Amino acid sequence: MCEIVSSVKRDYIIDLAKQGKRVDGRTLDQFRDVSVEVGPIKSANGSAQVRLGNTRVLVGVKIEHAEPFPDTPESGVLIVNAELRPLASPSFELGPPREKAIELARVVDRGIRESEAIDLEKFGIKPGEDVWAVFVDIHVLDHDGNLIDASALGAIAALLNVKPPEDEAWSLKEFPIRKRPVAVTVSRINDKLMVDPCLDEESMMDARLTITTTEDGSICAMQKGGVGYLSREQIEQAYQLVRMKAAELREHLR
Amino acid sequence: MIHVHDRELVVPGQLIAEGSYRLQEGTFREGNQVYSAVVGLVDLRGREINVIPLQGRYIPSRGDLVIGVVIDSHYSGWIFDLNSPYTGNLFVSDLLHRKVDLNREDISGYLNIGDVVIAMVKDVDERMRVLLETDAPGMGKVEGGELVEISPVKVPRVLGRKGSMLNTLQDATGCRVSVGQNGRIIIEGKDQRMMNAVVEALLMIEREAHTSGLTDRVRLLLEKAKSVGGN
Amino acid sequence: MEKPEKLIVDGKRLDGRALDELRPIKIEAGVLKRADGSAYVELGMNKVLAAVYGPREMHPRHDQQPDTAVLRCYYNMAPFSVDDRKRPGPDRRSVEISKVTREAFEPVMFLELYPRSVIDVFIEVLEADAGTRTAGINAAAVALADAGVPMRDIISAVAVGKIDGTIVLDLAKEEDQWGTTDMPVALMPRKKMITLLQMDGHFTEEEFKQALDMAFKGCEQIYEVQRQALRKKYAVKEE
Numbered sequence: 001m002c003e004i005v006s007s008v009k010r011d012y013i014i015d016l017a018k019q020g021k022r023v024d025g026r027t028l029d030q031f032r033d034v035s036v037e038v039g040p041i042k043s044a045n046g047s048a049q050v051r052l053g054n055t056r057v058l059v060g061v062k063i064e065h066a067e068p069f070p071d072t073p074e075s076g077v078l079i080v081n082a083e084l085r086p087l088a089s090p091s092f093e094l095g096p097p098r099e100k101a102i103e104l105a106r107v108v109d110r111g112i113r114e115s116e117a118i119d120l121e122k123f124g125i126k127p128g129e130d131v132w133a134v135f136v137d138i139h140v141l142d143h144d145g146n147l148i149d150a151s152a153l154g155a156i157a158a159l160l161n162v163k164p165p166e167d168e169a170w171s172l173k174e175f176p177i178r179k180r181p182v183a184v185t186v187s188r189i190n191d192k193l194m195v196d197p198c199l200d201e202e203s204m205m206d207a208r209l210t211i212t213t214t215e216d217g218s219i220c221a222m223q224k225g226g227v228g229y230l231s232r233e234q235i236e237q238a239y240q241l242v243r244m245k246a247a248e249l250r251e252h253l254r
Numbered sequence: 255m256i257h258v259h260d261r262e263l264v265v266p267g268q269l270i271a272e273g274s275y276r277l278q279e280g281t282f283r284e285g286n287q288v289y290s291a292v293v294g295l296v297d298l299r300g301r302e303i304n305v306i307p308l309q310g311r312y313i314p315s316r317g318d319l320v321i322g323v324v325i326d327s328h329y330s331g332w333i334f335d336l337n338s339p340y341t342g343n344l345f346v347s348d349l350l351h352r353k354v355d356l357n358r359e360d361i362s363g364y365l366n367i368g369d370v371v372i373a374m375v376k377d378v379d380e381r382m383r384v385l386l387e388t389d390a391p392g393m394g395k396v397e398g399g400e401l402v403e404i405s406p407v408k409v410p411r412v413l414g415r416k417g418s419m420l421n422t423l424q425d426a427t428g429c430r431v432s433v434g435q436n437g438r439i440i441i442e443g444k445d446q447r448m449m450n451a452v453v454e455a456l457l458m459i460e461r462e463a464h465t466s467g468l469t470d471r472v473r474l475l476l477e478k479a480k481s482v483g484g485n
Numbered sequence: 486m487e488k489p490e491k492l493i494v495d496g497k498r499l500d501g502r503a504l505d506e507l508r509p510i511k512i513e514a515g516v517l518k519r520a521d522g523s524a525y526v527e528l529g530m531n532k533v534l535a536a537v538y539g540p541r542e543m544h545p546r547h548d549q550q551p552d553t554a555v556l557r558c559y560y561n562m563a564p565f566s567v568d569d570r571k572r573p574g575p576d577r578r579s580v581e582i583s584k585v586t587r588e589a590f591e592p593v594m595f596l597e598l599y600p601r602s603v604i605d606v607f608i609e610v611l612e613a614d615a616g617t618r619t620a621g622i623n624a625a626a627v628a629l630a631d632a633g634v635p636m637r638d639i640i641s642a643v644a645v646g647k648i649d650g651t652i653v654l655d656l657a658k659e660e661d662q663w664g665t666t667d668m669p670v671a672l673m674p675r676k677k678m679i680t681l682l683q684m685d686g687h688f689t690e691e692e693f694k695q696a697l698d699m700a701f702k703g704c705e706q707i708y709e710v711q712r713q714a715l716r717k718k719y720a721v722k723e724e
Contacts, residue, residue, distance in 0.1 A: 009401050010368070041612045042530060044565035054518040058611060060565025081564070083573055087536035087607035089519050094559060096574060137564040137573070139611070141534065142517045265715050266630050267593075267638030267675045282595070282637065289675075291595065291635035293715050308719050309522065310633025311540055313599070339540040339602040381551055382600050407633070 010204050017192040022201070024053070028194040029241060036153065036252040038161045046162030046175075050154040053198060054144035056088075059136060059154035063165050065125070066133035076123020076131045080109035082138040082151060089143035103223070105138065108152045110221035111181040111212035112136070118159065119176040125169050132170075134159075145199040148210050148223075149249070152183035157253055181220055182249045183212040184242040188230060193238055195245050209235060211242040215250070260298045263308075264290040270303055280305030295464065308464070312338040312406035312436040314384045318375040321401070321434035322386065324367050330356055332365050334373070337403060337436045340382045344373060348387040349394070370396040372432050372440065392432060399442035400449055404460040406437035411463040412456060419459070419469060426476035427452050451479030488663045492648040498660065505654045505699055507643070507706055512623065512714040514631045520607075522632025524714065526624040529657060530614035532566075535624035537632040539604035554599035558587040560621055562610040582618045589622055589671040589681035590629070593637040604634060615661040616644045619669050622681065627711050631718070639711050640680060642671035643703035645696045647686060652695045654703045670700040674708040677701065 013023055020028055032053030041047035044060035066077050082105035084092045097105070112118060123132035136158065138151045162175040187197040187205040197205055206228030212221035219239075224230060230238075256271045258264060270281065271288045280292045281303055290296070290305045297304035314320065314336060322334030322342050331345040346354045346361045354361065365371070372393045373386040388394045404412070412433055413420050423431050429443030429452050441452045455472050462468050492499060502508070508529035517523035520536035527533075543549045560582040564570050575583075586608065594604070606629065608621035619642035626640040646656040648664035661667055666686025673680055688696060 011398065012400050041532065041565055043567055043612045043614075047565065056517070058563070060563060062565050062570040064570055081573060083563075085561070085607065085609055086538075086559070086605070087517070087520055087523075087534070087609060090538055090541070135564065135570055137570075139563045139565075139609070141609070142519055144518060263716055263719055265639065265712050266636040267673075268712075280635070282635075284637075289637070291637070292633055293630050293719055307633050309631060311521065339542050339599060341542065380600070382602075 048157035056142035057150040068131040073128040074124035076120040077133040115181040115220035117179040186238040278304035318435040321438035342384040344386040514718040524627035532612040535628040540599040540602035543603035549601040554596040641704040641708040644669040672704040
């Protein structure tokens with residue numbers, strides 16, 4: 001079942017955008033109310049529930065033994081998976097992750113991996129045979145737009161919250177997180193850029209750009225989405241927006 | 255013998271009465287007992303028992319005014335999303351109020367996917383196949399304005415007793431407000447600020463539908479919007 | 486973990502409960518925005534979320550039933566909900582639980598009111614602590630009511646078991662692991678009709694009767710908590 005934004009609503013959103021306003025009363029550069037609840041799931045090594053307006057995402061981190069990749073025998077393994085559970089939206093269907101869930105997981109993964117937020121080198125147990133695997137499972141519970149930013153924030157919040165496994169093979173004093181990558185998504189409707197698209201905006205935006213940055217503003221991941229295009233100026237404008245908002249989102253991390 | 259009082263909140267399976275009462279929506283009978291089937295408010299009128307549901311989808315019924323969104327077209331008409339488990343079907347002859355020779359006329363120009371139409375439910379059969387028509391003034395394709403979607407169970411409150419709340423919304427703002435039984439509402443007007451005030455009022459009604467003093471609070475909200483308008 | 490020597494000491498269980506005592510339970514109705522109805526249940530350390538969509542249009546169309554709604558239930562455990570991470574996706578246990586859950590609700594629904602449509606019930610276990618299927622049913626019942634789906638009653642469920650030869654109510658994780666018998670029961674409390682019954686282990690006839698008595702009492706307690714959760718959500722809206 002597809003999400004229909006009727007032509008009347010579409011025109012209304014475009015009209016508001018021309019005046020720098022949005023359907024829910026926000027300005028173009030405003031995020032919805034953000035809340036990050038850390039550690040709700042005790043069966044996970046680390047967990048966080050993020051609310052971005054009505055969007056709700058639960059992220060759980062599990063740390064288990066695994067075989068290393070053959071070309072990096074002493075490095076730990078990071079696996080990010082996302083489930084768009086059907087309870088979160090009438091448009092989510094049962095079944096293995098399809099392109100939306102896969103893209104979501106891979107974008108969040110890129111942010112963590114490319115920023116080298118986790119020092120995977122420290123996760124070897126027995127070279128070539130046994131290393132620590134860090135599973136980051138994103139469980140979307142309520143979809144009201146901008147799952148990427150909510151999931152990425154949840155992922156890093158959960159990682160920061162990790163209590164290592166009670167296992168004699170765990171030798172580190174603390175879980176080694178070095179950076180706090182944060183994703184910010186900017187959407188384009190006509191010639192206006194706006195951050196944190198809600199569901200109605202997502203359904204009719206021309207394009208979106210997600211930029212993941214670390215504390216010093218350097219970019220570790222980017223993803224353009226949507227059927228439309230973005231100009232060079234719009235991308236650079238988006239980066240300025242992103243830098244500012246990433247710092248705000250980072251305030252919600254422990 | 256009635257076991258609850260009027261306007262009491264009841265839940266599914268709750269005993270409402272024993273005896274020979276006339277049952278309306280939201281209730282069912284087992285032997286001599288009458289129970290609530292939904293979460294709702296008991297509405298007692300003489301020997302009639304009704305439970306007004308506080309939640310639920312819209313189920314089309316003949317004579318309902320509805321606001322639909324075109325989701326598909328077929329050879330002789332269009333299929334509408336009605337914010338319901340059931341879609342509606344509008345034949346081109348019921349849109350144009352005349353016979354149409356489909357061999358000669360290309361009907362695809364009249365409506366597109368995503369268009370919003372105010373219509374009436376002409377008929378619903380036992381398989382819940384819904385026929386629509388646009389045979390009255392004010393019906394047909396909507397060309398502008400704002401579309402608001404609220405929970406269908408709140409529509410009676412938006413209309414008010416004998417249309418009183420709807421009149422308040424229209425008179426205080428000068429906007430035309432078309433209320434579909436399916437929870438969709440179209441607001442048309444010249445003043446964007448007044449239209450926005452209606453949207454705000456509708457959301458307030460949805461939130462506070464079963465409280466008292468609501469009509470006054472809505473009137474206050476609309477008066478404020480008018481004065482802020484700056485005269 | 487090793488098996489504890491005794492699961493019951495001086496009439497008290499490992500977590501201090503009496504034999505017929507439920508774990509702490511909390512139920513909240515209407516917790517999700519998109520779903521038509523939803524509920525969240527905590528039972529012990531169990532954290533279960535249920536959501537209902539429907540009645541809604543059924544796809545594919547050839548699966549539609551011409552004169553009735555179809556009820557579908559899906560029970561799923563999040564990968565991080567258990568000690569050893571569970572690979573995402575349905576496993577045989579989830580499929581069976583989904584089926585018996587659906588069959589626990591079918592007797593109380595008025596499916597013939599909504600021909601050609603579907604009512605979807607999704608149960609997500611976010612944290613598991615034994616008794617997830619009964620917690621899921623309790624959540625789903627509230628979610629269905631929250632969605633405005635008409636029902637003859639609110640279904641309540643609880644598990645009873647046998648540990649150290651004694652019948653107990655609402656098995657905790659260690660009791661489930663080291664006990665001999667587990668029997669989940671779902672009830673239509675108003676008429677005391679059983680809509681779900683499963684059992685694995687060993688019961689004499691006498692023990693079975695005792696266990697059913699205990700299950701009935703447990704369900705009635707849960708029934709009250711479910712009704713309260715619904716009243717609480719909607720009472721805020723009314724005067």
